[in-house]
Structure formats: C-alpha cells, structure tokens
Amino acid sequence: MEGIDRAEIKLTRGVPATEAFPIEEIIACSAQVLRDHGKTLLQYQPGIGFLPLREIIASQAGVTPEQVVLSNGSIQLVTFLAEVLLSPGEVAFVELPSYDRTITTLRRAGVKVVGIPLEEDGIDITFLEEAMKEHHPRLLYLIPDFQNPTGVTTSLAKREAIVSLAKEHNFMVVEDIPYRRLRYQGGDLPTLRDLDAERVIQLSSFSKLLSPGIRVGWMVAPVAIARRVTQIATDTYITPNMLGQGLAYEFLHEGKLENNIARLRRLYAPRLATMLHALSQYLPQASWIKSEGGFFVGLTLPEGANSTQVAEKARKKNLVLGNSAGFFADGDGSRFIRLPFCALNEKEIEEAIKRLAFAVQAVNQ
C-alpha cells in the first residue's frame, strides 16, 4: 500500500490491462495459422480481408461474408465510412459526449459534427428530433453498449426510436460496439442492427476482446456499402493486416475467444465494482453512470468544480486525468471526467478515487 500511496496513477487512456493478453495462446495460434494458411496470409490479398475470418463473423451475425469487411482496427473503418457516406460540409450526429477519435476522424473528412446530449439511457430523443429540423444529418454515430466515454447503455425504447427516426428521416446509423461482449451485469439488449439491418452499419473490434496491437476491426453493412468501403480500403493499403486477421481467425476457430471473454469479465467486473463503490464512498457529491460493462465510468463533477482545475490539483497528488473537451463535439466538457477502470487493479482504483476526491475538494475550497 505504501508504494501505491506515492506512485503515479493514470486515469487517462481506455486501454486493456496488459495482464489480460493471452500471450501464450497468441503465440500458439500464430504458429498454427501460419502453418495452415501461411501462403495466403503472407501474400497480397483482397482489401476486404481474410475470408475464413469473415465467414465466422458473417455466420455469427446472420449475414453473408460479402457484408463483412475487415480492417486495421475499427477506427480505420470510420475513416472509410466518412468518405463513403458523407461529403464535406454535410452533418453527422454523435452522442454528446462521444469517442474523441471518431469526432476528429469525421472532422478530418470535412464533416460537420453535431453532438446530441446523452442521458443515462441514451441520447435525448426530443433534442434529436429538434436538431434534425435544423441540420438534416446524413449519419448518426452511436456507441450503444457501455459507451466511450460515459459507460451509458442505450435503452431498448431509445434504440427503437432511433431506428424509426432514421427510417423516417432517411439517415444511416453507425453503431460501434467494441465493448458489447464485456458485460459484467444484467442482460443484453438487441443491437440497433437487429432492429433495422438496412439502415444500421455495425462496427466492432478485437481490440478489447483480444488485443489492440493486432489491429483487427470489422464492419457488418449492406452489400452496396461494404463494396464501396472495400474499394476505398484497397485504394488506401491494397491489403489489410493479414497476420492479425489470421491470428484472430485461429483464436475463434479453436474456440478460444469465448474463454478469453469469460476471463476478461472475471478480471474487469471487480474493477468496475470497486470503482463504483469508491465513488459512492469518497465522492458522494458527484454523479456518475452506473455502468454494467465496458471500460469506463463517466463522472459529472459537482456544481462549481471544473475538470481542468480538478486535473491540475490531481496532478499534484500524482493522479493523471485525461482531457475531457475532446469528447464533446461542442468543445465543452467542463464538468465531465472519463474514468477508465480496466487497466488498474482494485487497490489502484480505490487510491485513484481517493486522490480524485481530494482534488475535487481542493477546487471547491
């Protein structure tokens, strides 16, 4: 405990715990897949990605393999989708707050990004309806399960309202679900794609389920969109990271992924529980999302406390907090702090929240 008291603690990045990586199994799967598929994996291949992996993902999603595009992480697919679905100057809606890299990626494509306020059960539907009158969005990007950065899960009623508005107003929905399988409590809701397979494009990734270093993400989309994304992928890099895709395939093919997900749940569930408990113990004056999975708890500071000032005070206590403004399409975020809990152990989490509470108090004085 003495060591932890002094050591720096980082509550900045949403990365997996390094002890979560199944390194020995990854070594074995890499060797096996190279033996079985080496001549394919080491060659230039179609930009859509490794067929055996696409076949497994397609059968799990109940679609054909031509609807599944693999890429170098799912964030690369956001770049391609921006080019396929939007022209510069057009509008995309995102949750307010949302994943910062999606916001910057869309902006780099010249897209106007508008935030729809996020409530405890998903975006504010009344606000969405009003905003649609003003902006006529081409696209709504959502993270409906254990959202980054807040931990919010969109309710079934809001999922239904969103797909029905998408149909009525003719815009596409991109649901990004890299955390969906990491549920530590409660039961799954249908995906938005389950509710409308024509209007919803689904993105997901092996980054949180296996490793971000292997860079394998995937998209499930209507065929026409999958083809256009594939064309841009091919123009961009000819062939995606086949070795990573081969490894992910072997992991799935050998039935190891489900075990790994079960192991991750056992590792991360107590970390979330510790964080939620520590917040109620040390920061009862703040409010936070009682997330049931994923990587994050979104904290709203009590009135009068500003996240930049809190971060400065926290730094003096050797607690490093991330920048909140990047998550907010309107650039605000002054009372928000994202708390990633997966890469810290329970002692570090408790100590981090104690230091955070100290920093909040120091700002309020």
Ligand SMILES: Cc1ncc(COP(=O)(O)O)c(C=O)c1O
């Ligand atoms: C919502 C969301 N989408 C995409 C990504 C990036 O995933 P990948 O590593 O597959 O590019 C992240 C990573 O933090 C994320 O939180």
